[in-house]
Amino acid sequence: MKNYIKPDEWSIIEEGFDPQHHQISESIFSLGNGRMGQRANFEEAYSGQSLQGNYVAGVYYPDKTRVGWWKNGYPEYFAKVLNAANWTIIDINLDGEQLDLANCVVSNFRRELNMKQGYLKRNFSAKTANGKAVEVEAIRFCSMVDDEAAAIKYTITPVNFSGNITLTPAIDGDVVNKDSNYDEKFWDEVSKANQPDGGYVLMRTKKTGFEVATGMKFSLLQNGQLIQPQVEAIAREKYVASAITVQAQQGRSISIIKYVANLSSQNHKPENLVANLNDTLNRIVAKGFDTMLAEQAAAWAKKWERNDIIIEGDVSAQQAIRFNIFQLNQTYTGEDDRLNIGPKGFTGEKYGGSTYWDTEAYCVPFYLATADQKVTRNLLLYRYKQLGKAIENGALLGFKDGAALYPMVTMDGTECHNEWEITFEEIHRNGAIAYAIFNYVRYTADEAYLVDYGLEVLIAIARFWSQRVSWSQAKEQYVMLGVTGPNEYENNINNNWYTSTLATWCMGYAMEVIEKVKVADKAKYDALAARINFDEATETSRYQHIIEKMYYGYDEKLQVFLQQDGYLDKEQILVKDLPKADRPLNQKWSWDRILRSCYIKQADVLQGIYFFEDRYDLETIRRNFDFYEPRTVHESSLSPCVHAILAAKLGDEARAYEFYLRTARLDLDDYNNDTEDGCHITSMAGTWMSVVEGFGGMRVRDGKLSFQPFIPAKWSSFSFHIGFCGALLNVKVSKDGVQIKNTSDKSTTVVVYGREQTITANAEIKVNIH
Ligand code: BGC
Numbered sequence: 001m002k003n004y005i006k007p008d009e010w011s012i013i014e015e016g017f018d019p020q021h022h023q024i025s026e027s028i029f030s031l032g033n034g035r036m037g038q039r040a041n042f043e044e045a046y047s048g049q050s051l052q053g054n055y056v057a058g059v060y061y062p063d064k065t066r067v068g069w070w071k072n073g074y075p076e077y078f079a080k081v082l083n084a085a086n087w088t089i090i091d092i093n094l095d096g097e098q099l100d101l102a103n104c105v106v107s108n109f110r111r112e113l114n115m116k117q118g119y120l121k122r123n124f125s126a127k128t129a130n131g132k133a134v135e136v137e138a139i140r141f142c143s144m145v146d147d148e149a150a151a152i153k154y155t156i157t158p159v160n161f162s163g164n165i166t167l168t169p170a171i172d173g174d175v176v177n178k179d180s181n182y183d184e185k186f187w188d189e190v191s192k193a194n195q196p197d198g199g200y201v202l203m204r205t206k207k208t209g210f211e212v213a214t215g216m217k218f219s220l221l222q223n224g225q226l227i228q229p230q231v232e233a234i235a236r237e238k239y240v241a242s243a244i245t246v247q248a249q250q251g252r253s254i255s256i257i258k259y260v261a262n263l264s265s266q267n268h269k270p271e272n273l274v275a276n277l278n279d280t281l282n283r284i285v286a287k288g289f290d291t292m293l294a295e296q297a298a299a300w301a302k303k304w305e306r307n308d309i310i311i312e313g314d315v316s317a318q319q320a321i322r323f324n325i326f327q328l329n330q331t332y333t334g335e336d337d338r339l340n341i342g343p344k345g346f347t348g349e350k351y352g353g354s355t356y357w358d359t360e361a362y363c364v365p366f367y368l369a370t371a372d373q374k375v376t377r378n379l380l381l382y383r384y385k386q387l388g389k390a391i392e393n394g395a396l397l398g399f400k401d402g403a404a405l406y407p408m409v410t411m412d413g414t415e416c417h418n419e420w421e422i423t424f425e426e427i428h429r430n431g432a433i434a435y436a437i438f439n440y441v442r443y444t445a446d447e448a449y450l451v452d453y454g455l456e457v458l459i460a461i462a463r464f465w466s467q468r469v470s471w472s473q474a475k476e477q478y479v480m481l482g483v484t485g486p487n488e489y490e491n492n493i494n495n496n497w498y499t500s501t502l503a504t505w506c507m508g509y510a511m512e513v514i515e516k517v518k519v520a521d522k523a524k525y526d527a528l529a530a531r532i533n534f535d536e537a538t539e540t541s542r543y544q545h546i547i548e549k550m551y552y553g554y555d556e557k558l559q560v561f562l563q564q565d566g567y568l569d570k571e572q573i574l575v576k577d578l579p580k581a582d583r584p585l586n587q588k589w590s591w592d593r594i595l596r597s598c599y600i601k602q603a604d605v606l607q608g609i610y611f612f613e614d615r616y617d618l619e620t621i622r623r624n625f626d627f628y629e630p631r632t633v634h635e636s637s638l639s640p641c642v643h644a645i646l647a648a649k650l651g652d653e654a655r656a657y658e659f660y661l662r663t664a665r666l667d668l669d670d671y672n673n674d675t676e677d678g679c680h681i682t683s684m685a686g687t688w689m690s691v692v693e694g695f696g697g698m699r700v701r702d703g704k705l706s707f708q709p710f711i712p713a714k715w716s717s718f719s720f721h722i723g724f725c726g727a728l729l730n731v732k733v734s735k736d737g738v739q740i741k742n743t744s745d746k747s748t749t750v751v752v753y754g755r756e757q758t759i760t761a762n763a764e765i766k767v768n769i770h
Contacts, residue, residue: 489599
């Protein structure tokens with residue numbers, strides 16, 4: 001755990017340069033705009049430890065799977081998001097000496113990620129080995145307005161000398177992925193060119209054939225005046241640069257503005273990439289840095305209008321929640337249904353930048369409430385478009401007749417995970433995809449989605465579950481054998497309560513939606529049934545039979561749902577009694593020992609209770625929470641939020657807050673010593689859920705939003721925005737009461753502490769805090 005980020009409501013600030021923190025900060029201070037993003041690598045050369053990373057959404061490489069023993073059904077490839085051309089480079093040479101903070105005495109170092117306006121700013125003073133002192137200010141951003149554009153303004157002032165300063169802006173396509181399985185480089189050069197005021201490289205990925213053109217244009221200012229210095233073009237394989245030498249005078253600043261564009265063949269015909277790149281560059285150069293920055297601030301102001309959570313009385317919590325919201329918005333903007341949300345977003349390579357169940361189970365609630373409904377619709381369409389591959393994936397494992405098993409990890413619909421216990425067994429992801437459809441429709445009332453897309457996915461998923469269960473002669477019930485639940489510290493278990501509960505819910509929901517769609521548009525229903533050979537009577541009667549005869553483990557003595565068969569045979573030593581030195585288990589214990597232990601990586605039974613809360617009375621929830629929570633090690637960042645929400649539901653405000661704290665500053669404080677790999681983007685949505693569903697007690701019930709708020713003791717108030725079925729609400733919870741403003745033209749009915757109230761358009765209500 002670290003504590004070097006300065007508290008500030010709107011900015012993430014680091015003061016003083018500590019190389020030990022550099023890679024962590026490279027993650028935390030990352031930038032992105034949904035289309036591209038990058039770690040906060042320095043512009044000038046840095047020979048210390050650094051993880052360089054520039055990413056272009058959706059551009060991936062199928063890196064050949066590496067396993068010790070091949071098993072039939074394994075995916076051949078692990079798709080990974082690629083480190084793409086590095087466009088941040090501005091090398092600095094001071095009279096023949098390279099500026100490199102690893103070799104300088106650095107003072108007044110300050111980095112600021114300004115979340116209100118969406119830029120990264122860095123200031124420092126440095127003295128080189130030869131005694132040259134400079135001051136530097138660098139500002140950069142990835143444009144939210146023009147998502148193929150970015151800009152950097154780098155200003156250097158010689159403090160104690162006059163002489164030649166050479167600034168070398170470059171585009172370097174010769175990059176590597178740290179996680180490459182065979183140390184391969186994934187890009188080939190297609191073309192490159194130097195221009196008098198810039199240059200570009202056009203790269204193509206091996207195997208997948210994506211082409212990405214990355215280009216720059218620059219302008220130079222001395223003491224604020226445009227100058228035309230001497231420029232020397234440099235080119236080598238996959239690399240273009242311009243060495244710009246300026247006669248610098250002591251105390252007079254030199255600024256370079258580097259305009260960047262990054263275009264991919266996903267959005268442009270390959271033959272047009274270079275011409276379109278130049279158009280984009282010319283457009284942003286004409287706009288100018290200051291206008292681009294002003295537009296960036298305006299775009300973020302608009303985002304914050306609907307996204308902001310204001311916490312009064314706790315700066316560190318305020319900073320944390322804004323950081324989470326900021327990173328989620330930098331990662332996914334919902335413009336493109338081919339894109340998704342990698343667990344690390346644009347902040348690192350880990351998890352391959354691919355799509356996990358995290359999207360449906362954790363991110364969907366965030367985007368549903370804080371963005372236009374088309375954003376979540378695009379996340380659902382992403383899966384809809386991959387249905388064919390999910391059916392192929394099911395077929396590969398022996399399922400038939402249109403049964404779909406969505407991949408655990410994917411870029412384009414193909415399964416990319418290669419641990420059998422996850423690929424073949426962590427099948428609950430299928431349920432999360434169905435649950436997201438349910439969530440979307442109850443949130444937006446967009447039932448047309450079910451007619452046009454949703455039902456087809458739901459039937460394919462129901463078909464999978466109906467084939468995945470087995471009939472146990474001994475039990476005279478259906479069982480679900482050989483699964484891995486969300487708790488990945490158990491593999492190949494039977495009757496994981498969560499998976500079985502989700503499976504039958506999926507089948508039930510599919511049947512409910514069939515009825516809805518038949519009423520809404522019988523012709524479309526008939527056409528779909530014919531197209532997918534859906535024999536409604538036979539198939540739904542099997543679903544019904546499974547629903548009625550499914551086996552779920554339950555312990556009569558403890559009166560809790562059993563996470564899986566045999567769970568209680570494990571030695572039951574609680575987490576609090578584990579030696580501190582043994583934690584985290586996944587770094588300290590052998591896998592064998594973990595599998596035999598009772599420790600739970602992340603919410604499992606409790607994840608199911610969270611999804612289907614309305615099925616259980618408070619006492620049932622309490623018993624299960626009290627049993628499973630003390631056995632949970634929360635070694636996935638996705639876990640504490642579910643526990644926070646349930647603790648809040650049970651009225652345990654202090655514990656709800658404690659769980660919230662575990663994720664809110666997870667990356668800012670490097671809680672798990674792993675922020676250097678990248679930030680935990682998908683669990684940031686869980687932090688948001690802890691505030692809104694935990695402290696705000698928000699639920700969707702019977703087509704209405706309901707709230708059961710409380711205020712964490714340290715806060716004096718908090719407020720959040722929610723969009724629901726066309727209405728926009730601002731909910732403020734303070735010690736004096738709960739105030740809900742309807743800021744839209746649509747009247748809506750809410751339930752606060754169990755009492756129903758209508759809030760007409762542009763009106764507000766106030767309720768005393770309970
Ligand atoms: C968790 C999974 C999650 C993945 C990516 C793993 O550690 O156990 O549930 O999908 O990380 O975030």
